[in-house]
Amino acid sequence: MSEHHHKETFVTKYIFSQDHKMISKQFLVTGMFMGIIAVLMSMLFRLQLAWPDTSFSIVEAFLGSHQTDGIMDPDIYLALVTIHGTIMVFFVLTAGLSGTFSNLLIPLQIGARDMASGFLNMISYWLFFLSSTVMLISLFVEAGPASAGWTVYPPLSALPQAIPGSGMGMTLWLVSMAIFIASSLIGALNYIVTVLNLRTKGMKMTRLPLTIWAFFVTAIIGVVSFPVLLSASLLLIFDRSFGTSFYLSDIFISGEVLHYQGGSPVLFEHLFWFLGHPEVYIVLLPALGITSEIISTNSRKPIFGYRAMIGSILAIAFLSTIVWGHHMFISGMNPFLGSVFTFTTLLIAIPSAVKAFNYVTTLWKGNLQLNPAMLFSIGLVSTFVTGGLTGLVLGDSALDIAIHDTYFVVAHFHLVMGVSAIFGMYAGIYHWFPKMYGKMMNKTLGYWHFWITIICAYGVFWPMHFIGLAGLPRRYYTNTNFPMFNDLADINVVITLFALVGGIGQIFFIANFFISMYRGEKATQNPWKSNTLEWTTPVEHVHGNWPGRLPEVHRWAYDYSKRVDANDDDSDYLHGKDFVLQTTPLLEGEEPT
Amino acid sequence: MLALFYIFIGVAIGVSVWQITRIMDFRGSIADDNDNAAQGKYAIGFLAFLYAMMIYCLIFMNVIMLPESASIEGEHDDNLFDITFWLIGVVQFIMQFLIFYFTFKYRGSKDRKAKFYADSHKLEFIWTVTPAVVLVVLIGYGLWQWNNVMDLSDSEDPVIIEVYSQQFNWKARYAGADNTLGTGNVNFIKGMNTMGVDMSDKNAADDKQVTELYLPKGRKVHFRFRSQDVLHSAYMPHFRAQMNCVPGMVTQFGFTPKYTTQEMRDLPEVIEKSIGINKIRRAKGEELYIFDYLLLCNKICGASHYNMQMKITVVEEDEFDEWLSQQPTLSEVIK
Incomplete structure (x- = not known):
């Protein structure tokens, strides 16, 4: 690859690039753009939830024909929550997070010159771009975008008579998702092949940084589960456009009986959640991988229980494919299945608990360098614990029947996968920005960004548990029609205020990101004094990553603060400093960890 | 209310822009000992905020909760819920304390050396087995209750x-x-x-x-x-x-x-x-x-x-x- 160097034009360098570092940046910027749109949407519907009868000129400006006198229409409210969820889950936290960091870090941390197939990698990005474009176009369809919830359960999503968004908007949603899945599969296959085949000399699987383990396992989960969503979407397209009855049966709507016979929406729910639940881990595992790396580096300590961490990633991955039914306890499926899924679901608490305890033990007696990336990683552990614990309530079928589909669920999954994964993404950006752009991000803005974000995240989602326990269903345009929910109005106002401040607070990040890109301090080769291979490449990107030969690996990634005498914390550092690059050969008599 | 709201948004954006332009003039990208000290203190401050909010909600939002179960079958739901909630509540308070207290306690400084501590099979065994045992209880009670609720075969004259x-x-x-x-x-x-x-x-x-x-x-x-x-x-x-x-x-x-x-x-x-x-x-x-x-x-x-x-x-x-x-x-x- 590097042997015969092509002359690069603007187009091959910045647009149709096959270099993993450039593709990673393309994923990041596209993901951020989609993220801004999804955040704006959430702020609009939070306005509606806090002040349902108040007219807002901002609503008027954004929603055009979907509002009357500055008050949004009920079906556009549903469209906003639907598209917010879709964009956040798939476009920001799947493509934006995995796409960015798998692409950036897999070749750099395993010591490869690029992905196994640079061409497929480029295709993967451009399919993602195309699917994002289709999703954005769907926002401008006259009847409004898809509005059956991000889970798009039929028959609501199949029948334009049921809700206007199930017309053209839903068609575009399905097309966009089909393209997205293709992009995601091509990317995932590439990641798997690269990790298995292109590791440099000495980089055994048991020496891989946990980031790579996380990306690798995430890619496997994606390959196993995304095709099922593709088939679910295809069958839904058939039902919608070609008159088949996979999901529909016995329907009377708008004064007529439809011809569908014999299908079942429950089938769609099974197929959807067969992806939908593993998707949670597709979102979360990369964030946890990034966190493992950042917490270890900034604690100046080895990650505690490296092998247990790998074991728990594998256990979570395996379990994630056999728990989908916990989204369907009350769907009408056989109660016996409910028992099975309760059992498997609660088992996930074990590897998750192991991970959380291991993070805390890594912090213990560390020498914590509280960089913004480190703070976001610590924040992730905090929200992961908070959100994960309420999973014990929801995963238990007997309890789920009382609070299924209430705001308790919304609070739970936003903390455990939304906020946690976003924190992982922010941590990754602050940490690897010097590797991506050769500049450093400003730490003071980073601190502002972190504290505003975590305070607002808790301010939004902690009280939200309680309005769920009061029985308030999610996806209600307003709850003023129920006197029993009147006393929740103040809490909704508080939540919205936190959401607005938190949303606006992201300006600190956006500004820091773009200004640092041009005016930031120039990065040094290894600014965080880290052990992994990416910090042995030159600051200025070169095609093929290492100018000369590929590095050779002699040890695992976590030899931080290794001592001369392993049992004496006061003894000197074995290598004279508190970090040892993976390329450093073992000293004579040194025990590998 | 509305005017107040727009003023609030305006002020928030204004402060953000002002702060950003001011801050970008400072150079500085990597946390030094002063940053570690400051951020460590903020971590404790945040822990206080988090505890205050958690306790406030737990106490004062009790009144908005659903009242006790109005069905006989639901009694065990409430019971199981209470057990689960106490359990996760205690774990939540302990874990959040450890996370943010450690952040403060072990904040980096030139004089500190991190402990090289990569593994302990004993500890890992403990925190694999403890959740497993607790879960056996929760799963057992949960499944019994699920069966209880979903089984409609035994009631007479419903x-x-x-x-x-x-x-x-x-x-x-x-x-x-x-x-x-x-x-x-x-x-x-x-x-x-x-x-x-x-x-x-x-x-x-x-x-x-x-x-x-x-x-x-x-x-x-x-x-x-x-x-x-x-x-x-x-x-x-x-x-x-x-x-x-x-x-x-x-x-x-x-x-x-x-x-x-x-x-x-x-x-x-x-x-x-x-x-x-x-x-x-x-x-x-x-x-x-x-x-x-x-x-x-x-x-x-x-x-x-x-x-x-x-x-x-x-x-x-x-x-x-x-x-x-x-x-x-x-x-x-x-x-």
Whole structure:
């Protein structure tokens, strides 16, 4: 690859690039753009939830024909929550997070010159771009975008008579998702092949940084589960456009009986959640991988229980494919299945608990360098614990029947996968920005960004548990029609205020990101004094990553603060400093960890 | 309120921009000892904020919670919920303390050396086995209760009710004197036969169609759920009951009402919640709230999803029998 160097034009360098570092940046910027749109949407519907009868000129400006006198229409409210969820889950936290960091870090941390197939990698990005474009176009369809919830359960999503968004908007949603899945599969296959085949000399699987383990396992989960969503979407397209009855049966709507016979929406729910639940881990595992790396580096300590961490990633991955039914306890499926899924679901608490305890033990007696990336990683552990614990309530079928589909669920999954994964993404950006752009991000803005974000995240989602326990269903345009929910109005106002401040607070990040890109301090080769291979490449990107030969690996990634005498914390550092690059050969008599 | 709100947004944006331009003039990218010291302190500050918020919500939001279970089956739900909540509450307080206290305690400095501590099989064994043991208890109790709620085979002489959903309202059908529901299908929907009951089915003639649910206290009620258009979900939060209504399929659920509507209104926690609600309603000049059981739609079903409800009234059994006898049978309504 590097042997015969092509002359690069603007187009091959910045647009149709096959270099993993450039593709990673393309994923990041596209993901951020989609993220801004999804955040704006959430702020609009939070306005509606806090002040349902108040007219807002901002609503008027954004929603055009979907509002009357500055008050949004009920079906556009549903469209906003639907598209917010879709964009956040798939476009920001799947493509934006995995796409960015798998692409950036897999070749750099395993010591490869690029992905196994640079061409497929480029295709993967451009399919993602195309699917994002289709999703954005769907926002401008006259009847409004898809509005059956991000889970798009039929028959609501199949029948334009049921809700206007199930017309053209839903068609575009399905097309966009089909393209997205293709992009995601091509990317995932590439990641798997690269990790298995292109590791440099000495980089055994048991020496891989946990980031790579996380990306690798995430890619496997994606390959196993995304095709099922593709088939679910295809069958839904058939039902919608070609008159088949996979999901529909016995329907009377708008004064007529439809011809569908014999299908079942429950089938769609099974197929959807067969992806939908593993998707949670597709979102979360990369964030946890990034966190493992950042917490270890900034604690100046080895990650505690490296092998247990790998074991728990594998256990979570395996379990994630056999728990989908916990989204369907009350769907009408056989109660016996409910028992099975309760059992498997609660088992996930074990590897998750192991991970959380291991993070805390890594912090213990560390020498914590509280960089913004480190703070976001610590924040992730905090929200992961908070959100994960309420999973014990929801995963238990007997309890789920009382609070299924209430705001308790919304609070739970936003903390455990939304906020946690976003924190992982922010941590990754602050940490690897010097590797991506050769500049450093400003730490003071980073601190502002972190504290505003975590305070607002808790301010939004902690009280939200309680309005769920009061029985308030999610996806209600307003709850003023129920006197029993009147006393929740103040809490909704508080939540919205936190959401607005938190949303606006992201300006600190956006500004820091773009200004640092041009005016930031120039990065040094290894600014965080880290052990992994990416910090042995030159600051200025070169095609093929290492100018000369590929590095050779002699040890695992976590030899931080290794001592001369392993049992004496006061003894000197074995290598004279508190970090040892993976390329450093073992000293004579040194025990590998 | 609104003006205040825009001022608030304006100020927030203004402060952000001002701060950003000011801060970008400082160079500095890597945390030094001063940063570590400052951020460590903020971590403790945040821990205080988090604790304050958690405790505040746990104490003062109790009044807005759903009152105790109004179904006999739901008692164990509440019990299991309490056990689970105490458990996760304790773990939450301990874990958050450890996370942010360690952040403060071990904040980096030039004089500190991190401990090289890569592994401890003993510790890992402990925190694999402890959650596993705790989970065995939770799973065991949970599955027992799930079985309890979902098993409808053992009750004697239940009241059988079909709950029927469509965009955007609920209807119900009582099984009548033979206590057997006539079958239904959307193809039979015509004129007064809005639930699509097969009137040629001999069990159908004595069925009774209503738009409000009456339930007898102390008798098991079996619900059969149907939907004619899209997915709906019959959510009866006070009874800890919920089941989806699926077109093309009949789903079921059952419970035994424990308190009549009137008894529920007299529960101290319901009174307290009602006082809170009525304070708000009085201020707005709206009519006062009196507790009623409700059935809400809890599966996104279209534009008016947020207003799809049905009142449920629980009465003593004799009162229930009297009410039911006054309802016309389907054969009287559908000629």
